[in-house]
Amino acid sequence: xxxxxxxxxxLAIVPLGGMxxxxxxxxxxxxxxxxxxxxPFAELVDLERAAADxxxxxGDAERWALTLxxxxxxxxxxxxxxxxxxxxxxxxxELTHNRARSxxxxxxxxxxxxxxxxxxxxxxxxxxxxxxxxxxxxxxxLGVLEREVMPHESRFEPLDRVLQGSGWxxxxxxxxxxxxxxxxRTDFRxxxxxxxxxxxxxxRRHLFLPPTEAWNGAEPExxxxxxxxxxxxxxxxxxxxSHQDGPRVHDFILDLALQDGTGIMRLxxxxxxxxxxxxxxxxxxxxxxLWRLGAP
Amino acid sequence: MVRLSPVIIIALVVLSGCDQAAxxxxxxxxxxxxxxxxxxxxxxELVAVLRRADFAxxxxxxxxxxxxxxxxKIKQVRSMLADTPVLQEPTTARRPLxxxxxxxxxxxxxxxxxxxxxxxxxxxxLVAAGYPDAAVDELASVLYVAGLLATWGVPVAAExxxxxxEMVLFALQQPLAAPLPxxxxxxxxxxxxAVLDELNETDPAGxxxxxxxxxxxxxxxxxxxxxxxxxxxxxxAAASRYRRGALRGQPEQIxxxxxxxxxxxxxxxxxxxxxxxxxxxxxxxxRQAEDATGVLELAMGDAADACTDDARLRGRISSSKxxxx
Numbered sequence: 001x002x003x004x005x006x007x008x009x010x011l012a013i014v015p016l017g018g019m020x021x022x023x024x025x026x027x028x029x030x031x032x033x034x035x036x037x038x039x040p041f042a043e044l045v046d047l048e049r050a051a052a053d054x055x056x057x058x059g060d061a062e063r064w065a066l067t068l069x070x071x072x073x074x075x076x077x078x079x080x081x082x083x084x085x086x087x088x089x090x091x092x093x094e095l096t097h098n099r100a101r102s103x104x105x106x107x108x109x110x111x112x113x114x115x116x117x118x119x120x121x122x123x124x125x126x127x128x129x130x131x132x133x134x135x136x137x138x139x140x141x142l143g144v145l146e147r148e149v150m151p152h153e154s155r156f157e158p159l160d161r162v163l164q165g166s167g168w169x170x171x172x173x174x175x176x177x178x179x180x181x182x183x184x185r186t187d188f189r190x191x192x193x194x195x196x197x198x199x200x201x202x203x204r205r206h207l208f209l210p211p212t213e214a215w216n217g218a219e220p221e222x223x224x225x226x227x228x229x230x231x232x233x234x235x236x237x238x239x240x241x242s243h244q245d246g247p248r249v250h251d252f253i254l255d256l257a258l259q260d261g262t263g264i265m266r267l268x269x270x271x272x273x274x275x276x277x278x279x280x281x282x283x284x285x286x287x288x289x290l291w292r293l294g295a296p
Numbered sequence: 297m298v299r300l301s302p303v304i305i306i307a308l309v310v311l312s313g314c315d316q317a318a319x320x321x322x323x324x325x326x327x328x329x330x331x332x333x334x335x336x337x338x339x340x341e342l343v344a345v346l347r348r349a350d351f352a353x354x355x356x357x358x359x360x361x362x363x364x365x366x367x368x369k370i371k372q373v374r375s376m377l378a379d380t381p382v383l384q385e386p387t388t389a390r391r392p393l394x395x396x397x398x399x400x401x402x403x404x405x406x407x408x409x410x411x412x413x414x415x416x417x418x419x420x421x422l423v424a425a426g427y428p429d430a431a432v433d434e435l436a437s438v439l440y441v442a443g444l445l446a447t448w449g450v451p452v453a454a455e456x457x458x459x460x461x462e463m464v465l466f467a468l469q470q471p472l473a474a475p476l477p478x479x480x481x482x483x484x485x486x487x488x489x490a491v492l493d494e495l496n497e498t499d500p501a502g503x504x505x506x507x508x509x510x511x512x513x514x515x516x517x518x519x520x521x522x523x524x525x526x527x528x529x530x531x532x533a534a535a536s537r538y539r540r541g542a543l544r545g546q547p548e549q550i551x552x553x554x555x556x557x558x559x560x561x562x563x564x565x566x567x568x569x570x571x572x573x574x575x576x577x578x579x580x581x582x583r584q585a586e587d588a589t590g591v592l593e594l595a596m597g598d599a600a601d602a603c604t605d606d607a608r609l610r611g612r613i614s615s616s617k618x619x620x621x
Binding site for chain 1: 350403462597
């Protein structure tokens with residue numbers, strides 16, 4: 001049950017690279033973060049996942065592998081990265097489970113080879129296509145800021161309006177705008193307790209400050225420079241996404257966010273951080289699943 | 297009985313006619329405004345669709361972005377482009393130490409990005425439809441917009457200009473299976489080459505210009521501030537935005553740092569297109585890190601980054617030219 005919850009939370013925060021709130025064309029406002037796969041698709045994946053679980057528990061290796069192949073086909077056929085991620089995660093969860101070893105041994109060679117072939121069709125460095133989604137989402141956010149917030153002399157109120165339009169309001173209308181959501185999201189769970197403790201007081205305060213409050217006292221040039229930094233970072237997402245040798249993409253974002261008193265980096269790239277973290281986990285699982293299936 | 301001359305009668309008739317004609321003018325104006333609003337809303341909606349499209353990938357990231365659905369929208373938004381406002385250079389920022397770009401700059405930059413995006417989309421559509429030569433004109437239009445932004449002398453506009461140029465360079469590498477230069481005819485290839493040649497060789501995106509102009513303004517403003525009665529404290533207050541806990545410098549120290557900033561600006565401008573620039577940028581970065589008063593950071597900003605990024609951009613432009621030759 002725990003992994004189902006983890007998966008649900010992980011995917012609930014996956015956003016859609018989307019539209020400004022006045023033009024919802026096949027998407028949602030870019031600052032909204034509650035993003036899930038379409039309901040029929042999610043139901044279908046749940047059914048298949050349950051079927052794979054039942055088959056796995058019963059030790060029916062053929063049916064188990066067949067169900068996973070079906071899930072992989074569903075993932076591969078979907079154009080939507082979030083849906084792809086949902087179906088792929090269901091398969092990877094099953095394949096990296098302890099019981100998977102014996103089930104793989106029990107399944108016929110053809111079935112295992114088919115499963116391996118299906119799994120190999122997903123790119124190792126970006127299996128669900130969320131890298132582009134993160135890039136587009138950050139660009140869309142920057143576009144909205146540039147179009148609807150920055151042209152105004154007083155930028156606090158337009159930002160407030162944009163975020164409100166995307167539902168950035170504490171539940172039950174209590175507390176300052178965005179604070180509850182920012183805390184709910186635990187944007188920077190990458191920082192461990194010690195890490196947070198050593199962060200300089202002011203920076204730490206800014207890190208957890210909702211963007212609307214952080215912007216309120218910031219000078220225009222500070223906002224401009226941080227926006228530019230966020231925009232420059234969008235260009236680097238592709239190269240940093242699966243960088244194995246150096247700091248990961250979320251480390252970069254964290255580092256930049258810690259130096260950013262205006263909160264723009266967090267506002268624009270919070271979801272990039274989360275998507276990158278989840279995708280990293282997904283890539284590990286993919287690698288392990290392929291290894292278990294006998295791929296070189 | 298007052299007798300009216302025929303001239304006066306005619307004048308009265310004409311005037312009354314004018315009044316009658318003027319009466320319904322208001323609804324027409326409001327109708328025009330409404331249609332303009334509708335036009336701009338529709339334009340924005342279509343641009344928002346394009347913004348989601350990644351013209352480099354196949355299959356598209358969303359079913360609504362497949363070519364059969366996307367192409368008519370691109371054609372429509374391209375035809376609407378003629379009615380969208382033309383870019384105008386905004387007035388400069390009023391407070392040189394607090395802002396480099398005014399609010400008007402951001403409004404115009406947003407328009408510029410939209411315009412460039414529409415041209416880029418049209419270029420992609422033309423390539424997909426089998427008319428690669430026609431795409432050259434659209435890419436040239438993107439570079440024209442980039443050239444306009446490069447003349448504004450504002451860092452954020454220069455960065456936007458660089459982004460548009462990179463957009464064109466990236467488009468020239470797409471689609472990956474058969475890059476655009478391979479599909480172009482000899483004439484179109486020469487035309488594209490000529491458009492790229494028109495970019496300023498030393499300063500294609502206007503980063504150098506914006507660095508020189510904004511740094512000059514800031515150094516002058518800082519110098520004036522430092523000479524005031526409470527000079528060092530005011531300078532510290534301004535610098536502490538970029539350097540947490542910036543120290544209060546002595547007037548002589550501030551003056552020396554401003555001289556240093558002037559020297560760095562000159563050296564960067566002189567060595568912008570030479571290999572020595574890396575040494576200068578490295579030195580500037582280390583001096584900015586050493587300077588506890590934050591004056592160098594405030595005066596020079598991210599000039600070192602701009603210099604490095606610009607060298608990379610120039611390299612990409614020259615390799616694209618090589619590819620076209």
